[in-house]
Amino acid sequence: MTATRGLEGVVASETSISSIIDDTLTYVGYSIDDLAENASFEEVIYLLWNLKLPTQAELDELKQQLAENMELPKEILESFKTYPIEKVHPMAALRTAVSALALYDEEADAMDKEANMRKAVRLQAKIPAIVAAFARVRKGLEPVAPRKDLGFAANFLYMLKGKEPDDIEVEAFNKALVLHADHELNASTFTARVCVATLSDVYSGVTAAIGALKGPLHGGANEQVMKMLTEIGSIDRVEDYLQEKFMNKEKIMGFGHRVYRKGDPRAKHLKKMSEKLTELTGQREYYDMSVKIEQIVTTEKGIPANVDFYSASVYHCLGIDHDLFTPIFAVSRVSGWLAHILEQYSNNRIIRPRAEYVGPGMQKYIPIENR
Ligand SMILES: CC(=O)SCCNC(=O)CCNC(=O)[C@H](O)C(C)(C)COP(=O)(O)OP(=O)(O)OC[C@H]1O[C@@H](n2cnc3c(N)ncnc32)[C@H](O)[C@@H]1OP(=O)(O)O
Numbered sequence: 115m116t117a118t119r120g121l122e123g124v125v126a127s128e129t130s131i132s133s134i135i136d137d138t139l140t141y142v143g144y145s146i147d148d149l150a151e152n153a154s155f156e157e158v159i160y161l162l163w164n165l166k167l168p169t170q171a172e173l174d175e176l177k178q179q180l181a182e183n184m185e186l187p188k189e190i191l192e193s194f195k196t197y198p199i200e201k202v203h204p205m206a207a208l209r210t211a212v213s214a215l216a217l218y219d220e221e222a223d224a225m226d227k228e229a230n231m232r233k234a235v236r237l238q239a240k241i242p243a244i245v246a247a248f249a250r251v252r253k254g255l256e257p258v259a260p261r262k263d264l265g266f267a268a269n270f271l272y273m274l275k276g277k278e279p280d281d282i283e284v285e286a287f288n289k290a291l292v293l294h295a296d297h298e299l300n301a302s303t304f305t306a307r308v309c310v311a312t313l314s315d316v317y318s319g320v321t322a323a324i325g326a327l328k329g330p331l332h333g334g335a336n337e338q339v340m341k342m343l344t345e346i347g348s349i350d351r352v353e354d355y356l357q358e359k360f361m362n363k364e365k366i367m368g369f370g371h372r373v374y375r376k377g378d379p380r381a382k383h384l385k386k387m388s389e390k391l392t393e394l395t396g397q398r399e400y401y402d403m404s405v406k407i408e409q410i411v412t413t414e415k416g417i418p419a420n421v422d423f424y425s426a427s428v429y430h431c432l433g434i435d436h437d438l439f440t441p442i443f444a445v446s447r448v449s450g451w452l453a454h455i456l457e458q459y460s461n462n463r464i465i466r467p468r469a470e471y472v473g474p475g476m477q478k479y480i481p482i483e484n485r
C-alpha cells in the first residue's frame with residue numbers, strides 16, 4: 115500500500131453535479147462561461163440540486179422558498195452577542211452558527227429525501243442571513259431583516275448594508291455567486307461527503323465543510339489576496355514584494371490549483387468584473403496591481419491565477435469587509451455542498467480509505483516507571 119500525497123489524481127467518487135475536464139468547468143454539462151453570462155444564482159442552485167434547469171414556475175417557487183426561509187431563529191441572533199465579538203473571525207462565527215442552527219430545526223436528524231431537501235433550502239437561505247447579521251452585530255448595528263421581494267444576491271447585499279443595492283452591484287455579486295457555486299471534489303465538498311457518508315445529518319456535513327473552506331489553501335485564500343494587495347499598496351511596489359516572496363519560497367495567494375494546469379476558467383470573468391468595478395469606484399489601482407502580479411507570477415513561476423485572485427478586488431469594490439470574503443464564498447458554495455450531500459445520500463457507502471503506515475515496527479510496552 116503506497117499513499118498518494120494529498121490524494122492527487124485519485125478518483126474518489128462519481129458525480130453528476132459538476133466536472134473539470136481539460137481545464138473546462140461545467141455544472142451538469144452547462145459551461146461555466148454560459149452560466150456566468152446568463153444565469154441567476156437561484157437557477158444554478160436549482161440546477162445543482164435537481165440536475166436540470168428550472169422552468170419559470172419552478173424557479174419562482176425556489177425563489178419564494180429561499181426568501182421565506184432567510185429569517186434566523188432569534189436564539190442565533192442573540193447568541194452573536196455572547197461571542198468574543200471583537201476578535202472572532204466571521205468564518206468561525208459562521209461555523210458555530212450553522213452548527214447551532216440544527217438545534218432549532220425539528221427536522222435536523224430526519225433522513226428522508228423530502229426533509230433533506232427542505233433542510234437544503236433552509237441552509238441555503240439562512241447562511242447569507244447569518245453572514246450579514248454577524249457582520250452588522252459586531253459593528254454594534256441591528257441586523258436587517260430579509261425582504262421577500264428581492265432576489266438572492268440583492269437580498270444578501272441589502273441585509274449586509276441596510277440599503278437596496280444598485281443593479282451593477284447585484285449583477286456583479288450574482289455572477290460571483292454563480293462562479294463559486296460548485297467545483298467537483300474540492301476539499302470542502304469532499305469533507306461534506308465524508309461526513310454525511312457516515313449517515314450523519316445535513317447540518318453536520320455543512321458545518322464540516324465550512325471548517326475545510328476556512329483554510330488559506332482553499333476558500334481562505336481570497337481574504338489573503340486582499341491582504342497582499344493592501345500590503346503592496348501601489349503598483350511600483352509589486353515587483354519587489356513578489357521577488358521577496360519568491361526568495362523566501364512563500365506561496366502567492368490566489369495562484370495555483372490542484373486540477374487546472376493552463377488556468378482557472380472562472381478567473382477571466384472575475385478579472386473583467388474587477389476592471390469594471392475598480393474603474394467605477396475610482397479604485398483602478400487594485401486592478402492594475404492585480405494585473406501586474408498576475409503577469410509576474412505567470413511568467414516567472416508559470417502558475418496561473420485561480421478563482422480567489424480577482425474575486426478579492428471585486429468584493430472590495432462592493433464595499434465588503436475583507437474578513438467576510440471567505441464567508442461569502444460559503445454563501446455560494448453551500449449550494450454545491452448541499453447538492454453533493456444529497457447525491458451522497460442517494461447512493462451512499464461509507465468513505466473509509468486506508469493509510470500507509472510509516473511509523474516504528476512492533477514495540478514492547480514499557481511500564482511508565484521504566485521509561
Ligand atoms: C477555491 C480554491 O480553493 S482555489 C485555491 C486557493 N488557494 C490558494 O490560492 C493558495 C495558494 N495556492 C496553493 O497553495 C496551491 O497552488 C494549491 C493549494 C491551490 C494547490 O496545491 P497542490 O496541488 O498541492 O500544489 P503544490 O502546493 O504541491 O504546488 C506545486 C508546485 O507549485 C508551487 N506553487 C503552487 N502554488 C503556488 C503559489 N500560489 N505560489 C507559489 N508557488 C506555488 C509549489 O511551491 C510547488 O513547487 P515545488 O514543486 O517547487 O515544490
Ligand SMILES: O=C([O-])CC(=O)C(=O)O
Nearest residue numbers: 296297299300301372421
Ligand atoms: O477545486 C479545488 O480544489 C478548489 C477550487 O477551485 C474550488 O473549490 O472552487
